[in-house]
Amino acid sequence: MLGKGGKRKFDEHEDGLEGKIVSPSDGPSKVSYTLQRQTIFNISLMKLYNHRPLTEPSLQKTVLINNMLRRIQEELKQEGSLRPAFPASSPPADPLGSSYREAPPAFSHPAPAPCELGGAAPLEACLTPASLLEDDQDTFCTSPAAQPAAPARLAPPALPPEKDSFSSALDEIEELCPTSTSTEAAEATTDDPKGDSGGPGAHRPEGLQDGRPDDPKLMDSLPGNFEITTSTGFLTDLTLDDILFADIDTSMYDFDPCTSASGTSSKMSPVSADDLLKTLAPYSSQPVAPSQPFKMDLTELDHIMEVLVGS
Amino acid sequence: MVLQPSERHYGDWNHGRLGPWCSPTGSPAPLSCETGCGEGSWILVCRLLFPTQVSLLSMEEDIDTRKINNSFLRDHSYATEADIISTVEFNHTGELLATGDKGGRVVIFQREQESKNQVHRRGEYNVYSTFQSHEPEFDYLKSLEIEEKINKIRWLPQQNAAYFLLSTNDKTVKLWKVSERDKRPEGYNLKDEEGRLRDPATITTLRVPVLRPMDLMVEATPRRVFANAHTYHINSISVNSDYETYMSADDLRINLWNFEITNQSFNIVDIKPANMEELTEVITAAEFHPHHCNTFVYSSSKGTIRLCDMRASALCDRHTKFFEEPEDPSNRSFFSEIISSISDVKFSHSGRYIMTRDYLTVKVWDLNMENRPIETYQVHDYLRSKLCSLYENDCIFDKFECVWNGSDSVIMTGSYNNFFRMFDRNTKRDVTLEASRENSKPRAILKPRKVCVGGKRRKDEISVDSLDFSKKILHTAWHPSENIIAVAATNNLYIFQDKVN
Numbered sequence: 001m002l003g004k005g006g007k008r009k010f011d012e013h014e015d016g017l018e019g020k021i022v023s024p025s026d027g028p029s030k031v032s033y034t035l036q037r038q039t040i041f042n043i044s045l046m047k048l049y050n051h052r053p054l055t056e057p058s059l060q061k062t063v064l065i066n067n068m069l070r071r072i073q074e075e076l077k078q079e080g081s082l083r084p085a086f087p088a089s090s091p092p093a094d095p096l097g098s099s100y101r102e103a104p105p106a107f108s109h110p111a112p113a114p115c116e117l118g119g120a121a122p123l124e125a126c127l128t129p130a131s132l133l134e135d136d137q138d139t140f141c142t143s144p145a146a147q148p149a150a151p152a153r154l155a156p157p158a159l160p161p162e163k164d165s166f167s168s169a170l171d172e173i174e175e176l177c178p179t180s181t182s183t184e185a186a187e188a189t190t191d192d193p194k195g196d197s198g199g200p201g202a203h204r205p206e207g208l209q210d211g212r213p214d215d216p217k218l219m220d221s222l223p224g225n226f227e228i229t230t231s232t233g234f235l236t237d238l239t240l241d242d243i244l245f246a247d248i249d250t251s252m253y254d255f256d257p258c259t260s261a262s263g264t265s266s267k268m269s270p271v272s273a274d275d276l277l278k279t280l281a282p283y284s285s286q287p288v289a290p291s292q293p294f295k296m297d298l299t300e301l302d303h304i305m306e307v308l309v310g311s
Numbered sequence: 312m313v314l315q316p317s318e319r320h321y322g323d324w325n326h327g328r329l330g331p332w333c334s335p336t337g338s339p340a341p342l343s344c345e346t347g348c349g350e351g352s353w354i355l356v357c358r359l360l361f362p363t364q365v366s367l368l369s370m371e372e373d374i375d376t377r378k379i380n381n382s383f384l385r386d387h388s389y390a391t392e393a394d395i396i397s398t399v400e401f402n403h404t405g406e407l408l409a410t411g412d413k414g415g416r417v418v419i420f421q422r423e424q425e426s427k428n429q430v431h432r433r434g435e436y437n438v439y440s441t442f443q444s445h446e447p448e449f450d451y452l453k454s455l456e457i458e459e460k461i462n463k464i465r466w467l468p469q470q471n472a473a474y475f476l477l478s479t480n481d482k483t484v485k486l487w488k489v490s491e492r493d494k495r496p497e498g499y500n501l502k503d504e505e506g507r508l509r510d511p512a513t514i515t516t517l518r519v520p521v522l523r524p525m526d527l528m529v530e531a532t533p534r535r536v537f538a539n540a541h542t543y544h545i546n547s548i549s550v551n552s553d554y555e556t557y558m559s560a561d562d563l564r565i566n567l568w569n570f571e572i573t574n575q576s577f578n579i580v581d582i583k584p585a586n587m588e589e590l591t592e593v594i595t596a597a598e599f600h601p602h603h604c605n606t607f608v609y610s611s612s613k614g615t616i617r618l619c620d621m622r623a624s625a626l627c628d629r630h631t632k633f634f635e636e637p638e639d640p641s642n643r644s645f646f647s648e649i650i651s652s653i654s655d656v657k658f659s660h661s662g663r664y665i666m667t668r669d670y671l672t673v674k675v676w677d678l679n680m681e682n683r684p685i686e687t688y689q690v691h692d693y694l695r696s697k698l699c700s701l702y703e704n705d706c707i708f709d710k711f712e713c714v715w716n717g718s719d720s721v722i723m724t725g726s727y728n729n730f731f732r733m734f735d736r737n738t739k740r741d742v743t744l745e746a747s748r749e750n751s752k753p754r755a756i757l758k759p760r761k762v763c764v765g766g767k768r769r770k771d772e773i774s775v776d777s778l779d780f781s782k783k784i785l786h787t788a789w790h791p792s793e794n795i796i797a798v799a800a801t802n803n804l805y806i807f808q809d810k811v812n
Binding site: 036037039040043047053054055056058059060061063064066067068071072 | 453455456457458481543544562563590591592593595612645646648649652699702703705708
């Protein structure tokens with residue numbers, strides 16, 4: 001009933017995946033920490049998007065799951081921004097973090113976040129995660145204390161050009177859907193000027209002091225970033241098909257609760273546009289408009305952009 | 312649907328009579344219960360099995376339309392889910408015990424009166440009244456169903472011969488009057504005994520109608536309906552000590568009502584942010600102070616409690632006191648916030664303390680100390696290492712309630728596997744008991760249970776992995792003055808009494 005399959009034989013390993021939630025500073029548990037975080041991340045996404053309740057979903061549950069997703073996003077963002085090994089090291093997380101907090105929690109896809117910060121680097125890393133694991137050990141164990149300030153001052157020459165093309169792509173997307181992308185586009189544009197200055201370094205301790213004393217240790221857990229990219233990318237692929245090849249769902253205007261709005265397509269994909277509409281409807285103060293599916297489109301396009309930029 | 316006779320017997324009593332639940336006079340041979348004293352030795356008084364909706368419907372006329380409507384709106388098992396008990400509450404004297412279920416019904420039990428010849432029958436509860444409080448509704452604007460599940464029942468103090476209670480589902484609060492009728496008028500001039508009009512030409516004499524005794528009938532009538540005031544789901548109602556007002560709390564707002572006025576309510580707390588995307592915290596429970604009619608508390612999903620004084624301002628968004636315990640850094644995990652979400656808050660009878668229940672602990676706070684609770688009790692700390700699985704199967708979102716005993720010396724709350732726990736605040740002893748059919752013979756003393764957390768499992772212990780997480784005790788109630796407790800386990804209601812010599 002508990003856990004994921006596998007008969008447990010030894011008491012000390014009986015929790016398996018969940019295990020001891022240790023600080024990610026010790027070596028082998030680094031991977032298990034990120035693995036656990038990724039699992040929780042995926043579970044949270046599935047919870048938000050998977051089911052189609054006949055009654056309104058519990059607001060408390062939705063808020064708690066959203067908070068969990070946000071927290072993981074912020075962790076990932078800070079990890080992504082604290083990677084000095086890669087030329088495309090990110091601008092400080094704090095302005096992004098604050099604006100990310102305001103981004104639609106249930107609806108903005110977290111996949112763009114770490115990738116957009118790292119630019120080309122995580123995409124290359126996707127290809128060889130194992131080798132980079134070894135790299136991480138050398139690079140990050142040296143000066144954990146100095147790291148909060150160091151990455152902020154690194155000015156990757158490769159970053160701005162890529163960011164520009166990416167941000168311009170984002171601007172195009174923003175025209176399609178201003179409400180959801182304005183925050184992300186603002187992040188992209190504000191990143192460039194701040195990436196080179198030492199100013200963001202001051203922001204870094206602020207962001208880190210945000211109630212998480214073990215943040216410097218989180219930087220070591222890089223592999224999780226790559227795993228997140230690939231795994232959530234998988235999720236987004238499914239929704240992309242659903243969006244591209246399915247009609248815009250008009251279930252909101254159909255008052256018959258018995259009929260399944262999008263037929264079989266909603267069952268096949270864990271996330272679908274009409275699920276979003278249902279999730280949006282009870283709690284959004286904005287009227288449900290046909291442009292809502294574009295919110296999912298945006299994240300799918302982000303993913304496509306990353307793949308294109310990487311290759 | 313035909314129910315097996317064994318499913319419909321009245322607890323474990325084998326009297327063979329399948330009386331309908333709504334008849335208050337049907338009472339099978341009761342359990343004899345010993346009365347003794349001593350905390351820690353509890354005996355089962357009676358176990359009451361909630362019948363299915365179908366059996367109740369057979370008493371009423373529009374059975375077909377109701378069945379069709381319900382199955383239209385719900386695709387889960389129609390027969391049994393409606394009987395899951397969703398709230399339990401004693402009234403202020405303890406004479407009545409009200410339960411609400413997922414099917415929108417309220418069943419009220421009454422304590423057996425003490426009589427000289429059958430003194431051992433004291434302490435049992437029989438069905439007093441049953442009525443359908445809420446019906447499922449459909450919100451056409453959002454294309455969503457509004458559940459008829461009774462979230463909370465609160466009794467009003469008795470002021471005359473009738474009993475009044477508030478019952479609420481997600482959206483609507485109703486005030487019900489439960490009254491007895493044991494006399495009826497007979498001898499009308501214009502009507503005959505069956506109520507048919509008499510032909511005036513046949514009336515030759517006049518008579519005065521007289522009241523004659525009749526079989527006791529208990530009738531429940533809705534006196535007020537307080538609707539359309541909550542956008543979000545109502546989680547709490549609380550009657551004020553002035554007995555004129557009450558409050559209803561949903562996820563983001565708390566409204567103050569006057570019992571006499573149904574088309575208006577005052578909003579006293581509103582934590583809805585201007586941009587719903589910034590929402591990170593919701594209200595989870597609220598209660599009025601038992602003596603001070605201007606004071607109330609509400610708890611949040613972030614593990615905080617706010618005490619508000621209505622004299623300070625009309626909108627009590629700024630709290631008077633703020634109770635929060637700093638997080639223990641050694642216990643930090645991904646789920647720290649979720650398990651800190653408070654599922655229930657209760658004032659002590661004295662009004663000096665508040666008790667809060669979060670996922671793993673029960674905490675007692677002194678109203679005069681805001682920075683930490685004065686007592687913390689671990690309910691099922693062995694679940695701390697299972698939080699990921701419990702998050703996956705949604706058990707981590709279960710909302711357990713907690714109750715004080717009459718003297719505020721013992722607190723009780725539920726757990727999984729039909730376990731419930733009691734903590735004695737004075738002796739610091741605690742006990743785990745189980746409310747289950749298999750393990751409770753009539754008059755048997757409940758055996759304390761133990762969960763083993765690792766290593767060798769002793770006999771009679773249960774390992775954490777064999778706990779049944781579908782059997783959860785969320786709702787319990789304690790008699791206001793005696794050691795009688797009511798424990799709701801899915802669709803069974805257990806009543807236990809402590810053993811007195």
